[in-house]
Amino acid sequence: MATRGELRVYLGAAPGVGKTYRMLDEAHRRRDRGADVVIGFVECHGRVMTEAMVDDLETVPRRRVSHRGTAFEEMDLEAVLRRRPQVVLVDELAHTNVPGAGGGKRWQDIEVLLEAGVTVLSTLNIQHLESLNDVVEQITGVRQRETVPDAWVRGADQIELVDMTPEALRRRLAHGNVYAPEKIDASLGNYFRTGNLSALRELALLWLAGRVDAELEKYRYEHGVTDTWEARERVVVALTGGPEGETLIRRAARIAQRGRGADLLAVHVARSDGLTGADPALLARQRLLAESLGGTYHQVLGEDVPRALIAFARGVNATQLVLGASRRGRVARMFSPGIGATTAALSGPIDVHLVTHEQVGMRVRARTASPVSRRRRLAACALALTALVAVGFVMGLPSDEDSLASGVVLVFATVTVVALVGGLWPALLASVCGTLLLDLLYTEPYLAFTVARPQSLIALAGFVVVAVSVSLVVDQAARRTREAAQAGAEAQLLATVAGNVLRGSRPLEALMERLLETFSFTSVALLERRSEAAGGPGHRADPRAWAVVASAAREGAHPCPAPAGADIDVPVDDRLTLVVRGPEPEAGDRRVIEAFAAQAAVALRQERLAREAATVKPLAEADRMRTALLSAVSHDLRAPLASAKASVTSLRSREVDFGEEDREGLLALADESLDRLTRLVTDLLDMSRLQAGVLGVGLEPLALRESVFAALAQLGPEGAAVRVEVPGELPDVRADPGLLDRVLANVVGNAVRFSPAGRPPSVSASWGGDTVEVLVADHGPGVPEEDRERMFVPFQRFGDTDNETGLGLGLALSQGFAEAMGGSLAPESTPGGGLTMRLVLRTAAARGPEGAPPAE
Incomplete structure (x- = not known):
């Protein structure tokens, strides 16, 4: 079985930081050392310096795959496996393969190469990691459909961060080293804004720091390292559940803030029997405080608090431990050094801070409330006196030496029963009274509170010790039982509270x-x-x-x-x-x-x-729209305006003598640019009217077939190729002529743009009841169901990556126009692949939404 190959990933925050170039540089270095290196798939994106690095490396020919009438090139996995190099370069590991080209994802192809023993060098942008996909979408407004599982990337043998400051990347972009010149302005104003790049860079650094942290913990575990390595500051604050906890948390937070990036961890050590003296309300507030200061809260079990604290601190590789100064009195500290001193003695390289607080010196008083009710205690006292009197009458005066032993047994049984019924104090009363009874009736001289024989004195003393001990044990057991029941009830109730x-x-x-x-x-x-x-x-x-x-x-x-x-x-x-x-x-x-x-x-x-989030959401949406509008104005409106301005300036110039043909060309360019500018401004005005609800709509009976051909005429030669299946016997529709033409032109234009060569879109219509349905179907790549709602969001260029296809208002306007005419526009899948837009309009004979008769 072949040894698994190694995977080295070059991770970047955004396109253009130099991941592919760095990978190619490493390939040259390995080749120069004698390694067998080939290129499985490298995408240069037209970058001259990258292409120069590819020229002198062996490349495995790509595999050509035809999908829906379009030819695509993918990595030929089988050819690479047959070639079996030592090292292979596979770019863009999050790429999705075209159907019919092998595995579903390129990273899955890389997994096959690794299993075959081939070392792989690959590249990845941070936005393609599955766990960060939604975060990147919030930052950039762009959803990445191609993702790769974080766990698979973390399993790479080496991950190298290819870093570049946002300013340097924007300069590289402006110099034309990333995208073609016509895409520079749109890219700088959209995805490559300084704020976006800074946020993406921070995401990349934090994600990689998390992986480094995991590798460090793994290394320490595998090598049995228990000493603290101060690679990163971690401050642990110990909470007892007392009122001093908030003071300790704030002090620990200040310590953590002194070292930027330090972690704050609050920990409470609970007893394993669940009978802790901590106040749950105080712990809940302290947990909230720790989390509000950017820390985390933890709870561990342990009978030995100092050792449990040190074990936790070493387990998280803590560098500092914050504890409160002891609340115990001087006498108590004489017999035991306390948790703080013991923890400091066990801490080793971990710095221990003992923080003073208002509770220092206040004695912690144990709760002395009896575990039984007052009625039971009184009943137990009465039982003790009655039982002892009964014992005296039953036993009578002793007749031999064994009478004392028998009396001790009976009185001891009485004390035990009284302890079970009434607790400690009635049992102590029974012990005292029982001792007096034994002395009075069963020790010589009888009927006197004196003891003649030393053996009898020893027996009485032993009885007192045993009776008091049993009383204490029974009382403690009863107290623990009640505390356990109360703790269980509190835990169940608090769990219900947290659930609410x-x-x-x-x-x-x-x-x-x-x-x-x-x-x-x-x-x-x-x-x-x-x-x-x-x-x-x-x-x-x-x-x-x-x-x-x-x-x-x-x-x-x-x-x-x-x-x-x-x-x-x-x-x-x-x-x-x-x-x-x-x-x-x-x-x-x-x-x-x-x-x-x-x-x-x-x-x-x-x-x-939640209320603040609901309030901020419309503001965020308005800000997104405003940003998109500024971006559109900065690029889409400026481009035709600049072309028209340049043409007019050239025609007015006296330095150049243009011929008639040149003059006509410049005038045509100016005319075309101004027409494009007019359309864009009209779209913006119409969108603002739609959102304000003041769009003027004049409904009248229209022949749908004539409207379809009018819309196709606006598309020029491209419209002539569209297949039209609109029967002439359809009833007239109730619509606005101008709005209907624009809806049809927009929808059919999109279908033409995304249709593969040789498979033009089709327009069909049918009639049922008082509505007419128009279906505009294409056989292009289609749109996933989860993204179809976003198709109608303004300033979304769905399926376009060149940022040159207008403002992205076409579908938003079309849906708004359709609804303004009493109809609807919705997407659905085309049988066999593609997208179908369903336009539903009311017939001219149908009554209006409010029962009004149709317009004449």
Whole structure:
């Protein structure tokens, strides 16, 4: 089996940066070293310097393929495989092969060559990568239909970036080193604008940086490298879920900003049993803050927090780690150095920053609330006293030495049952009372609180230790069970809350309804402080200082208008506050309410972003239209104007004596240029009238056959070749003569332009009911279904790449004219390949859209 060949890709941000030239230069270098190098396919695009590099390299003859009457040249894959060189040059790897020329894509042909053991040099522009296709379309307004999977390109053995500044590329373009002279102005004003080129260049650099990052991680993994390599700054900030988290995130963000391009990663270490003391509401707000500052949020599991932090930091190749200073008191630090000191000791080359904050020195108090209710504790105390009295009556006074052991067993069983029923404090009460009972009844001297025998004293002491230990264990188990149940309920509820944010068109209202239903509140509301409201001491009681963003209330209730009048007030940030009226929740439930408040802020932010996007979209569309119009004016209108101006200036010149034939030629050129200019200006005015809804339309009965031949006459010799299948017995259509002629001329003209030689388009018509359908069919390349809506967008030159075919208003105007006459214009596929435009018009006998009789 042949060893797989190597793939080297020359990646560029835009056409003309020199990818093909660099590839050819590498081919010469390898040939001069003795390698067997051939050209499989190289496209020079008429560039003289590139063609000079091709001349002295062996080229495998291309394969000629006929498709729909047109001849195309493609790489002959089979010929290259028979030749079997060491290195082959294959240009433009994202190219789609013509049907019948082998594989579907050229990169698939390259894969065949690689499998055969041939090394391939190829080229690619960043806009052809699948993951960046939509981004490039947003930047340039041009959709690339030929794409290649990112994963396949990333699998190349070498990727070399061919870089050039936008200014240098535009100079190269202006000097005619990229495109022909007649395409320079349009290219500079459209795709090759400085902003476009800068954005594409940044995309190329970022994409390649991501691949380099992945290669570095792979190398470190394969070679077992755990030390931090400071190839790129990565700042990790550790969050405990406490209130100091926002301070730490902002400090870490400032550290990251000092090194441009540094990554910010926030991480929270949760216990594997899920019983964490972190506040979910605070974590939600801190996550939002980290993401708003350009960072990412991560959560990992670990019992040993310092080791979990260091493992995460080394895993992401972090260079700096930010932690908060310890909140533990001095006594606690005497017995344990704390997470910060332990992490710093384990960090190695990672810099550790211990940041002070307002919570430093504040002791973290464990929650001491009993896991059982007060009623159960009282019942357990009564059970302890009753059971011990019963034990005393049943056992009576001891009659032998084993009585103490029997008594210990019974009292111990009583303590265990009491611990299960009432928790720690009733169990401790039972332990104390049980010890006194054992001393009173079962140790000598009897009926006295003294102990004569040392063995009895040891037994009593052991009983106390065991009883207290069992009480603690049982209480802790009960507490953990309750915490686990509460954590599970909170997790399920918070998952539902997060789901409400992600689903539905109005997640904020859904959150308010869910909060109202879950805790049986009377009303809930999210308030926002007005921008003009002062932050004085009385503003929280002033309803005028607050606006209700979203609310939910039970029947007959009203949302609270200000925080001061609420039963529960949960501040979200400086401007947002969640206010609730209703029963006071338990302490654990308040954490869930705070999580609701944090998610409500996220939902509000999403809704506002969606509204802003909807507001900006028309402005962006208007800006795109304005840009396209300026581009059209700068090129399409300037060209005929310049030709007419040059002709008239030449005729007025006294330095040259033109003959009669030359004068006629110049006058004809000026006349033709002015006619073209008139048509372009007319199209622009008509489009503005269409968009403003003030286009004048005069409908009258027309013979469709006469209109078709009139439109063909406008096309000159090209129109004579069109096949016409319009029967003379068709009823008259109700249309505007001028508009109908322009619609037919535009549609048939496009069909003629894209029809292959020997297969002219056809115009046919049929009648059904009160409508007439006109079909203009061609057998050209056609238009994919997903692109057909864009055919009717103004300033779109669909299928034209030379930027010399007018303003791109023809189809947009034609559809607008058809609809203005009460008809429609839509595309569909031609059987056997191609595009058919279906024009539907109303007959003269049909009643108008509003029931008006036809015009006489």
